[in-house]
Amino acid sequence: MKILVIEDEPALYESILDYFTGEGNICEHAVNFASASEKISLYNYDCILLDLGLPDGEGLELLTNLKNSKKKDGVLIISARHSLDDRLAGLDLGADDYLVKPFHLSELKARVSAIVRRKNFDGNNIITFNDINVDVVAMKTTVGKTEVGLTKKEFDLLVYFLSNRNKVVTKNAMAEHLWGDEMDLSDDFDFIYTHVKNLKKKLSEGGAKDYLRSVYGIGYKFSDQ
Amino acid sequence: MKLSTRYNRVNILTSIVVLIITGIIYYLFIHLILTNKLDKDLAVEENEIRQYTRTYKKLPLPATYLDQQVSYRRPKSNTDDIREFSYTTYLNPKENEQEPGRRLVTTVNLNDKTIIVTITKSRVESEDLVRIILLITLAVMIFLLITLLLINRFVLNRLWKPFYAILHHMKAFEVTKMEHIIEEPTRIDEFNELNKSVNAMAEKVRQDYKELKSFTDNASHEMMTPLAVINSKLDSLLQTESFTEQQGALLEDIYQATGRLSRLHQSLLLLAKIENNLISDTQEIDFKDMIELKTRQFQELFERDKLNVSLHLSSRKVNMSRYLADILLNNLFSNAVRHNIAGGKITVSLSADRLTVSNTGKTSHLQNRMFDRFSKSTESEGMGLGLAISKQICNLYGFDIEYSNSDGMHFFEIILN
DSSP: OEEEEEOSOHHHHHHHHHHHOBTTBEEEEEOSHHHHHHHHHHOOOSEEEEESEETTEEHHHHHHHHHHTTOOOEEEEEESOOOHHHHHHHHHTTOSEEEESSOOHHHHHHHHHHHHHHHTTTTOOEEEETTEEEETTTTEEEETTEEEOOOHHHHHHHHHHHHTTTSEEEHHHHHHHHHOTTSOOOSOOTHHHHHHHHHHHHHHHTTOOOOEEEETTTEEEEOOO | OOHHHHHHHHHHHHHHHHHHHHHHHHHHHHHHHHHHHHHHHHHHHHHHHHHHHHHHSSOOOOOBOSSEEEEEEOOSSOOOOOEEEEEEEEEETTTTEEEEEEEEEEEEEETTEEEEEEEEEEOHHHHHHHHHHHHHHHHHHHHHHHHHHHIIIIIIHHHHHHHHHHHHHHHHOOGGGTOOOOOOOOOOHHHHHHHHHHHHHHHHHHHHHHHHHHHHHHHHHHHHHHHHHHHHHHHHHHHHOOOOHHHHHHHHHHHHHHHHHHHHHHHHHHHHHHHTTOOOOEEEEEHHHHHHHHHHHTHHHHHHTTOEEEEEEOOOEEEEEHHHHHHHHHHHHHHHHHTOOTTOEEEEEEOSSEEEEEEEOSOOSOOTTTTSTTOOOTTOOSOSOHHHHHHHHHHHHTOEEEEEEETTEEEEEEEOO
């Protein structure tokens, strides 16, 4: 997928670009309103990551311009503004999603993947990883030809892992993804272990290889290496 | 007491006192004037008798007219000349009854003899006159009082109308709505000034509100950006995957700390927002539905600690922000889980007037300051802001939140009004 990151903080966009690059993704970035405007008008992107607080302009204006020129680019707003008004204003103007800083890169990747999947809806709503096929619309998971019955949380977890394949995903990020960041969870995320264990068990019962492994107790990595 | 009531009271009381005093003075003066007039008449009569006596050297006939009697008598002994006016009553022969009168006792010289002359004039007429004047005065007084009352009631009410209209606008003023207070058309200078001042104040409040909002936005932005950088760098660092178990443990600690820092920051911003009433998505929500949803969300935590959860819910609709209601329930539920014992109990009951969350707990001593910011028990892993936020949310919507404990159970009650 082709992604444009509009963010003025170098340390942050470097990390994002770093995380997204690879697996056939093309990532570009713009650090201000002017260059972002230019890039948006010249090219088409699958998804634009838009920071609202830019040094030389209001991010929401970019969104308005984009929608006025009838472009189909997906837009995910990343903002430090945790205000409900801004969130609603962004979504009203046609943004696809809204993510508040600070966020986990894995969460960002999962959200961007979801937006891109929705944008390319023409038959491409199936995520494939080796022998695993996940239909995100019908919420069906198959390993080879065998259907695997997953609970809602296990399914969400699997989609999350597949969006972040070959990356280490922290338990913290997983918990926030599944239960929402508003929930003041305790720092002990061991209850996630139950879901991971069940997911692992069901996938291997379906005949899949053991792709999921624990990393130093911090998190998990889904890969076939 | 209303201003008009108070004003009425003072006004009418002083009016009555003044009217009574003027009435008395009026009465006394008229009385004096009429008495003077009677005395003059008596003097004229006396003069006539003297002249008659001088001219004809005899006394005129003691005549009795309608309202005048003249009588003569000789003094018992030799007396000096006397001339005395006095009040008296006399028998009116026509009416055959006692009537008030004015009497002049004087002396005339007839052939070197002194004769005492008594002239009596009826006071009935003048008394009648005084009475009529008094009645008219009374009538005027009552009429004046009634007019005053009516003026106070209707005119004052109308005069104060702009004031109450302005007051109504002020009460309805909401800073978040950014509206102007409507100018109330009035020709009264004081109200015009009030109108202007209120509008100036509202303008100032709006300005301050805007500044505060942009400050919280900026503070949030400036602090969240470095945090976002730390977080993303940690995520990137984790992907390099060439570190030892020990480094992994260190990384996890940093993750926890940044997570807590961002939650802490968000909580503080949230508190500021609630205090300044910056959250405005008020809508009708059913607490029952929200509690059931929250129970499902917390299912994993309940299972982890083997908690026995029971719900006794009846539908209760509340007008509040969904966002804040969610946070309130989150805080109550996390509290009930966090301070629970393994295999303990949580009971949530919702009725028309209150929401109660009770749980078995570790410590049973009561903390008075538990609703204060950053107050928490030593073993608590929370930040000590949850209950402060809950209390603030309750304050915002006029709910009461109370804590009590008995038999090792802790109760948090929200009284919904």
